[in-house]
Amino acid sequence: MIRPILIHPDPRLKKLCEPVAGITRELGKLAEDMLQTMYDAPGIGLAAPQVGITRRLIVMDCVKGENETPRPMALFNPEITWSSEELSTYEEGCLSIPDQYAEVQRPAEVRVRWLGLDGTEQEEQFSGLWATCVQHEIDHLNGKLFIDYLGPLKRQMITRKMEKLKRERARQG
Numbered sequence: 001m002i003r004p005i006l007i008h009p010d011p012r013l014k015k016l017c018e019p020v021a022g023i024t025r026e027l028g029k030l031a032e033d034m035l036q037t038m039y040d041a042p043g044i045g046l047a048a049p050q051v052g053i054t055r056r057l058i059v060m061d062c063v064k065g066e067n068e069t070p071r072p073m074a075l076f077n078p079e080i081t082w083s084s085e086e087l088s089t090y091e092e093g094c095l096s097i098p099d100q101y102a103e104v105q106r107p108a109e110v111r112v113r114w115l116g117l118d119g120t121e122q123e124e125q126f127s128g129l130w131a132t133c134v135q136h137e138i139d140h141l142n143g144k145l146f147i148d149y150l151g152p153l154k155r156q157m158i159t160r161k162m163e164k165l166k167r168e169r170a171r172q173g
């Protein structure tokens, strides 16, 4: 089931999300819906607060190219256990801030520990686009958006554009 994606500004995107105690059937369904919503958008990552659920769950798939095997991932309670000193810069976007992109600098590699869909603890080191994506999505669980890394003027300009977009969408029904 494709779920509607919240558009910034929205108070639900600014909340600190709650960890999950275990993987229930309902949470499994939520992860499945979020992956479907992400692929449909299309996007490479999505966090639960973006569909209005303030729980610590992110999904992602940064595999590029039509001939490569997709790698859908669902990470419950993801935690960064190590970050590289080396930084990298990517032009980021967000499904909650459509058509707006800006360069953000983050650690180039991170190790992340999480609870998988099967309830087991997993840990993996991410680099490249995966590292950027997982950090961007974990930020969402702490109420942080990529525009929070930008200067106040740029951030306000983007926020005003999103307010206008929301008014237009509301008018169209």
Ligand SMILES: [Zn+2]
Pocket: 093, 094, 095, 096, 136, 137, 140
């Ligand atoms: Zn985002």
